[in-house]
Amino acid sequence: MSIETEALLQEAKESIEAAQNYRAELQQRLHGLSQARKQVRGSSSQTREALKRHFQELQVMVTRLLSERLAGLLQEVDAIEQDSVRPLDDCQKLIEQGVSTADELLKEGEAAIRCGVAGEEDTLGRFTKKALQIQLDSLPEVPALVDVPCLSAQLDDSLLQTVRERVGRHGSVASHPPVQIEELVERPGSMLVRWCKVDDDFAVQDYRLQFRRSPSSQYEDAYIGKDNEYLVLHLDPHTDHLFRVCARGEGRTEWSPWSVPQTGYTTLPPHEWCPGTDGYILSSRRNIAMRSDSAPSHAGILYSKTATYFSGQTLTFKFTAAGLGDRRDSVGVCVDNERGTESLQRDKAVCISTNGAVFVNGKEMTNQLPAISTGSTVTFDMEVVNLFPVSNSFSDGASFKLRVTIGSGNREVVFDWLLDQSVDCLFFGCSFAHPNWKVLVF
Numbered sequence: 001m002s003i004e005t006e007a008l009l010q011e012a013k014e015s016i017e018a019a020q021n022y023r024a025e026l027q028q029r030l031h032g033l034s035q036a037r038k039q040v041r042g043s044s045s046q047t048r049e050a051l052k053r054h055f056q057e058l059q060v061m062v063t064r065l066l067s068e069r070l071a072g073l074l075q076e077v078d079a080i081e082q083d084s085v086r087p088l089d090d091c092q093k094l095i096e097q098g099v100s101t102a103d104e105l106l107k108e109g110e111a112a113i114r115c116g117v118a119g120e121e122d123t124l125g126r127f128t129k130k131a132l133q134i135q136l137d138s139l140p141e142v143p144a145l146v147d148v149p150c151l152s153a154q155l156d157d158s159l160l161q162t163v164r165e166r167v168g169r170h171g172s173v174a175s176h177p178p179v180q181i182e183e184l185v186e187r188p189g190s191m192l193v194r195w196c197k198v199d200d201d202f203a204v205q206d207y208r209l210q211f212r213r214s215p216s217s218q219y220e221d222a223y224i225g226k227d228n229e230y231l232v233l234h235l236d237p238h239t240d241h242l243f244r245v246c247a248r249g250e251g252r253t254e255w256s257p258w259s260v261p262q263t264g265y266t267t268l269p270p271h272e273w274c275p276g277t278d279g280y281i282l283s284s285r286r287n288i289a290m291r292s293d294s295a296p297s298h299a300g301i302l303y304s305k306t307a308t309y310f311s312g313q314t315l316t317f318k319f320t321a322a323g324l325g326d327r328r329d330s331v332g333v334c335v336d337n338e339r340g341t342e343s344l345q346r347d348k349a350v351c352i353s354t355n356g357a358v359f360v361n362g363k364e365m366t367n368q369l370p371a372i373s374t375g376s377t378v379t380f381d382m383e384v385v386n387l388f389p390v391s392n393s394f395s396d397g398a399s400f401k402l403r404v405t406i407g408s409g410n411r412e413v414v415f416d417w418l419l420d421q422s423v424d425c426l427f428f429g430c431s432f433a434h435p436n437w438k439v440l441v442f
Helices: 003-117 121-134 158-169
Strands: 179-187 190-197 204-212 220-225 229-232 241-249 262-264 280-282 288-291 314-321 330-334 349-353 357-360 363-368 377-386 400-408 411-419 427-431 438-441
Touching: 003 121, 179 241, 179 262, 190 204, 190 241, 204 229, 220 229, 330 377, 349 400, 357 411, 363 411
Parallel strands: none
Antiparallel strands: 179 190, 190 229, 204 220, 204 241, 241 262, 280 288, 288 438, 314 377, 314 438, 330 349, 330 427, 349 357, 357 363, 377 400, 400 411
16 A cells, blocks of 8 residues: 555545534534523523413402402491491481370370360360370480581502502513522532622622532522632532522512522532541531540540542531540541541641641641631631652651642631642541530532
C-alpha cells in the first residue's frame, strides 16, 4: 500500500470518527431538546391545572361567602320586622277591642232610647251609667310613620369595582421562576446546595429550600432564610435526591414558583465517630458524640470510624453542649488513629483546644482562636500545596505539605502542615477530659 493510499485511509478513518462524534453530539442535543420540550409541556399542563383548581376553589369560596352574607342580612331584616310589628299588632288589638266596645254601646244606647220613649227610665239610667264607665274620651296613641322603622338596603356599588380590580390583578403566570439552583456540591453524607436570583426586579426577603429523597416521597423543608447556600445533611450515598428552591418577595406572604428541580447525589460516605470508645456516647447516625461520665477523667481520643476527610473539603465541628474545660481538650484531624494517647495535641495531627489554642504536630502556635463554648462552630479546610519532595531546607525532612485553614467564630488561622509522607485521606477526632461535651461533625 502506497504512502498516499495510507494517508487517504487515515484521513477517511478520521473523517468517520469525526462524523460519529458529530452524530453523537447532535443526538445529545436532540435529547436536550426533548427534555426542554417535556419541561415546557409538563409545566404548562401543571400550571393550567393549578389555575383551574385555584379559581374553582375561589369561586366556591366567594359564592359561599356571598350566600352567608345574604343570609345574615335577611335574618337582620326579619328581626327588625318582627320587633317593629309586635307593638303595632298590640295597638291594633287594643283599637279593635275599643271599636267592638263602641259598637256594643251603640246598640245598647239605641235600645235604651227606645225604652226611654216608652217610659222605661231605669233602662236609660243604666245605659248612661255604663257609658260613663267606658271612658269614651280615652283614645290609644298610634305612632306616626316617622316613628316606625322604614327598612332599606344599603349597598356599596363600589364593591363590584373593587372586586373587579382585585380579580384583574389576582394571579400571574411566570415563564421562569425568580431563583434557580446554581450548583450542587457533594459532601460526605450531605449535599451543599447553592442558588442564585435570576430576576433582577424581584426583591427577595427569604429563600426556601426543599429536597425529596425519592420520587415516591414528599418534598421536605431543608432551609428558610436569607443565605444563598445550605448544606443538607443526612443523605444516603449513591441515592438520587431532588432539590428545589423558591423565594418570598419583600412585604409578601406567598412564595414564588419553584425552581426547576435538580437531581444530585453524593458518593462520599457520611462522617461517623467510631463506636465502642470508652467515655463517649454516640447518636444513632454516629455523627454526634457526647462525653459521658462513665470513664476516668481521661478517656482518650475518640476517632472517626474511618479516614473520610479529603483535602478540598470543609470539615465542620458544631458544639451543641459544653462541659468543664481542660488544656488537653481538642478537636481536629490526624494522619492515623493511634491508640493510647489522651489528646490530639500530638505528632501527625492538627487541632484546636477548647481554649482556642492551635496545635500542629503537638506544638502550640502563637496564633489563637476564640475559646469554644455551646453553639461554637469550628471548620477545617485543607488543600495540597506540594505533592513532591520539597526543598531540603526543612530540617524535619518533610516531603508533603498541606495548607490548613481553621476557622472559629469570625476568625481563622492559616498555616502549612508539613508531613513526611503523602496522605489521601485523614481521620478526625476529639478528646475531652470532663463529661457533657457534645459535638456534631459534618
